[in-house]
Amino acid sequence: MRTELVSEPGDPLRPNEDFASVALPAGGQGGALVVLDGVTPPPDGYGCLHSVAWFASRLGGTLTELSVSERDSPLPDVLSQAISRTARAHALTCDLSHPRTPQATVALARWSSTAVEYLVLSDSALLFERPDGTVTAVLDDRLSLLPRASLATAAIADSTVRNREGGFWTAAADPTVAARAVTGTVPREEVRSLVALSDGASRWVETFREGDWTACLTFVRKAGAHGLVRRVRKLEVTDVEREFLGRGKTHDDASVVFVEW
DSSP states (O other), X not given: OEEEEEEEOSSTTSOOOEEEEEEOOTTSOOEEEEEEEEOOOOTTOOSOSSXXXXXXXXXXXXXXXXXXXXXXXXXXXXXXXXXXXXXXXXXXTSOTTSTTSSOEEEEEEEEOSSEEEEEEESSOEEEEEOTTSOEEEEEOOTTTTSOGGGGSSHHHHHHHTBTSTTSBXXXXXXXXXXXXXXXEEEEGGGOSEEEEEOTTTTHHHXXXXXXXXXXXXXXXXXXXXXXXXXXXXXXXXXXXXXXTTTTSOSOOOEEEEEEEO
């Protein structure tokens, strides 16, 4: 089995708000991967004493542990347990009802000798490749389908569409959002490789349009996880006219996990 992982901050002077892990349990039976993209908080406070990086580390670490220790639990239950455990860790000191309480997107996959399970919540991406080279992108596209007016400002988004019916969902303090995730199971023999990306890395496809998801997975196989992030960084720097980035930040935290068997 080949595994690769990279997680780089968008700004070396700021904490990385992504989380990435691969777990290969003792005994050699299966494994799991996790990629989280922490939601950058507003500058005027968000009711929590803790940073988004703290939250992503706690939630990601718990997800990694539960994915391999609770192998009989479906992935939505694993995410629900992880959210609850993380919420309990700061419920006595922080306002978890604040709409911008620390939160993250989720890409999660777990495999055994017979099946590959997956879960995606919000705009992280998970790709799986079949033995014939066909690539399927598992995406939660609810955010991208919203009217742009509903996302015009953070205040509008927070009050109308963030973690609300008809809007989009992230992993924050409410364990019931796990039921909103995009989930599924594929027979193990139908999967040759997996790639999980935070949206800072999926810019290769979604922002800079270097290729489709099949080309992205092929690029990762050839250039490696680090190679994809290096290419994204080069594209970010050379987009001086903001033709592709528009109003988006020049550099975003970028994480890639690649697994091939």
